Amino acid sequence: MHSVKIAPSILAADFARLAEDVDRVAAHADMLHVDVMDGHFVPNLSMGPPVITALRRHTDLPFDCHLMMSNADCYLEQLAESGATGVTVHIEAFPEPDDVATAARDLELEFGLVINPPTPFDAVRPFVELCDMVVIMAVHPGFGGQSFIDSVIPKIRAAREFIESQGLGVDIEVDGGITAATAPAARAAGANVFVAGTAVFRQADPAAAMKALRDSIGGAG
Numbered sequence: 102m103h104s105v106k107i108a109p110s111i112l113a114a115d116f117a118r119l120a121e122d123v124d125r126v127a128a129h130a131d132m133l134h135v136d137v138m139d140g141h142f143v144p145n146l147s148m149g150p151p152v153i154t155a156l157r158r159h160t161d162l163p164f165d166c167h168l169m170m171s172n173a174d175c176y177l178e179q180l181a182e183s184g185a186t187g188v189t190v191h192i193e194a195f196p197e198p199d200d201v202a203t204a205a206r207d208l209e210l211e212f213g214l215v216i217n218p219p220t221p222f223d224a225v226r227p228f229v230e231l232c233d234m235v236v237i238m239a240v241h242p243g244f245g246g247q248s249f250i251d252s253v254i255p256k257i258r259a260a261r262e263f264i265e266s267q268g269l270g271v272d273i274e275v276d277g278g279i280t281a282a283t284a285p286a287a288r289a290a291g292a293n294v295f296v297a298g299t300a301v302f303r304q305a306d307p308a309a310a311m312k313a314l315r316d317s318i319g320g321a322g
Contacts, residue, residue, distance in 0.1 A: 103272055103293040105318055106131035107311060108165050110276075111156075112147060113298030119152075120159045122302055129311035132163040132186070134276070134296045139170040142194055143243030150176070150183040157184030165234075165296075167215065167276065169242050170194065174201045177208055187211030189236050189274075192224050202231040213274070217242060218250050222259045232271050234294065235260050239287070240277030249278030254290045261291025281310075281317040288318040 109130050114122035123133065133156075138147040153164060163186035170176070173190045180188060188205055192214050195201050205212040213234035214225045218241060225235060237257050240247035257273060264271045274294035275287045284295050297314055304310040 103270075105288070105315065106272070106294045107315055108132045108134040108274070108294060108296045109301045109307075109311065110134040110136060110296050110298030111302075112136045113302040115302070116148075119156060122307070123156065123160055123162075125307045126301060126311050127160060127162060129308055129315065130162055131294075132165045133160070134298070135164050135166045135185070137166055137168050137170060137173075137176075137180075138243060139172070142171045142191065143169040145243045150179045153180065153183040153185060163187065165189070165274075165294075167236065167296075174204055177201075177204050177210065181208040181210055185210060187213065187233060189213035189215050189234060191215045191217065191242075192228070193217055193220060196224070198228050198231060202228075213272075215242075215276075216256070218253055222256050222263070225260075226263060229260075229264060229267070229269060229271060234272040234274050235264070236274040236276055237292070238277050239275050239279070239283075242277075247278055249280070249283040251286075254286055257287055257290035257292050264291075279314070281313045284314060284318045 109126050138145045140146040166185045166188045202212045211233040213232045215236040239249045239253045273292045275292040276296040279297045280300040301310045
């Protein structure tokens with residue numbers, strides 16, 4: 102299986118002390134998960150290029166930018182200039198994602214597709230070869246702190262089986278409700294990238310929480 106990667110989600114961090122919160126987990130993180138919400142595709146607003154620019158000056162960690170946006174393709178250049186490493190867009194917003202994938206690649210951004218809990222894996226199956234990562238939402242997007250939806254486990258398994266059958270080096274990220282208790286089932290199903298927000302930044306010792314999460318899914322895997 103692919104190596105385990107943990108991406109603490111800064112949506113759950115203290116925005117008044119964002120750089121400090123990142124420092125607390127940086128030694129244990131493989132990347133930072135950055136949720137960009139537009140208030141249209143999802144009923145919430147979060148952050149955008151100015152925050153990414155400010156944080157990029159503070160850390161060398163890759164930025165995994167999850168674009169919960171109807172028009173994410175309009176912002177790819179700004180995100181690249183701000184310091185994004187990769188972008189993921191929703192198949193629900195881009196049911197024919199070839200053009201947005203090409204635009205991201207032209208900007209030297211890694212690219213991935215996200216599927217919401219009700220969306221079957223078949224929606225992204227024809228486009229997996231465009232991706233560095235397939236993201237399976239285990240909560241409904243737009244808000245942190247939700248509980249893991251167990252019914253997505255077969256979807257994770259289907260994604261891993263397809264990726265392996267095609268010989269593709271595509272990561273599977275699971276986003277939402279990830280804790281040391283819920284991550285092992287997702288890992289067993291084939292996920293190898295784990296987004297954790299509340300389970301990290303809302304704990305008394307975020308670094309210890311990161312270690313517990315990594316231990317629960319097999320360390321460096």
